[in-house]
Amino acid sequence: MNIQPGQLPLKSLKLTNSLSSTTTTSHREDSESSEENASGAEKTNKALVPVRATAGRLRRGGALPQPRQQPIVVPNQVAAMPIVMTGFVTLVPHTVLDAIALTNCLMIVQCTEPLEIFVGIETPNRYVVHDMFLRPMLYCNERSNIFSRECCGSGRNFTMEIRDLFGAELMKCYRDNPCFSCTDYLGTQFQGQQIGLMKRECCSENFQLLGAGCNQPLLIRSPCCPSCGGTQIFPVLTYTGIKVGEIVRLYPGFLQEAFTDADTYLVHFPADLPPILKLLLISSVFLIDFTFFEND
Template identity: 35%
Template sequence: MAHTQQPSFGTIYDARPKTQWMEMPASVPGCPPGLEYLTQLDQVLIQQQVEIFEAMTDIETKNRYAIKNTLGQQCYFAKEESSLFQRLCCGTGRGFEIKVTNNAGQEVMRMRRKFKCCAGCCWCANSDTCAFYLEVESPTGTFIGGVRQSQSCWYPMYQVIDANERPVFNIDGPCCPCSGPCCTSDNDFLVTTSDGAVTQVGKITREYAGLMKEAFTDATNFAVTFPMDLDVRMKAVLMGATLLIDFMYYETDKNNDS
């Protein structure tokens, strides 16, 4: 009779799902080191990690994001660096740096938004002083593009620029980019060309996360779609645009709620 060994009381089980990693691609000529993953992708999923301490205390912690392909395999990890003072006192308007590492733990991108006292209002975004701007570097120290908030009457709007600060894409958001248990639909931010033809080339979708998660955390999931043959630098900048949108519209400003 076969004997089945029973676990001892001291056995510890790790119930957390194991992370599946995307296989490291070969180097690509002309591609910034670490961005080779993006040559194989036409969509990435950006999933903010739930912070238990933040959910329990309402104290804003540093954001962290897992960046995956459509098979759920992780290719990057992004972590916010910001001061505790600005997280507590400035909320969603805080300045920050986001360091993006590959599966080997090597930093391959850095995204930066400076703190601006009066920025955020779409009506006044025609002035650099009042418009949020996110810079993307890859490798760190080499500017490859940016995302600038654009002036509008209501809709969220952005302009994506390349390393020479020339407009490449426009991003137009929904009329009401709401977040919460009462808004049970996805929000689409359309990526279009800036050459006057207004041709849609991609999309940033903020996905509805479910009733419980929407009610108790500000952790968000995004899907970013772009052409497979798009320059990897612009793919990286669109990822940066996604994080800027997250900070501006889907981070609960707990310090200013009333």
């Protein structure tokens, strides 16, 4: 008999009287355990639904991408770390770190804002970080006031709150006073601990990424004309010029690029890259997006 998960087996009418008592007892125990599991699953689903609805909703006004059985295969030019980078601060253990440690590519999708499209009022940006199975891992929400969004545009100060699937705050990125400073800064905190800093000089198109505890910065090199449209690649290099990853802004298509500023990014890195650098590469996507692609 093909019994589906969660389905109780049917009682056989040919059982003897001696076995009937034992089978009914086992059925009662199975039914009670299945009811407890079902009630626990329903409580978990009810707890996660409002979190997902408020934190990650609505790319193109619809639901989030559905998870896949097979991962999306994306060519990665860097299979392993070519050099050893040590000295980083120790991070607090978390399940997200364990998930990121097992992958070499992440997808960051910016949510489309219907109010921004039809009315033209700049609204806070929202992003969803997926793995290659299109399973959501992190929800990112911008915190800024309407005056800075309308007056400063892409050069505004903001705080990016990054939360896990259960709505708990995991990371926080903050852009520090770009309107009155020649250097653009983006600091990143992991559970209240400062883990790195990203900066861009006023006369430079490239970004420097420095992890806390290590004196070997990474260089994120910008393409020749990143704001011209199309797919743009930002290589991630060590201080000696060795490539250890890349950030790819995918071309969204003519209509979406003409009417929205929502983009999709792929972050490639070696699987054995230190976890702190993987987190910093995720946060660096926000500054790249605000610098080159926010005013599309």
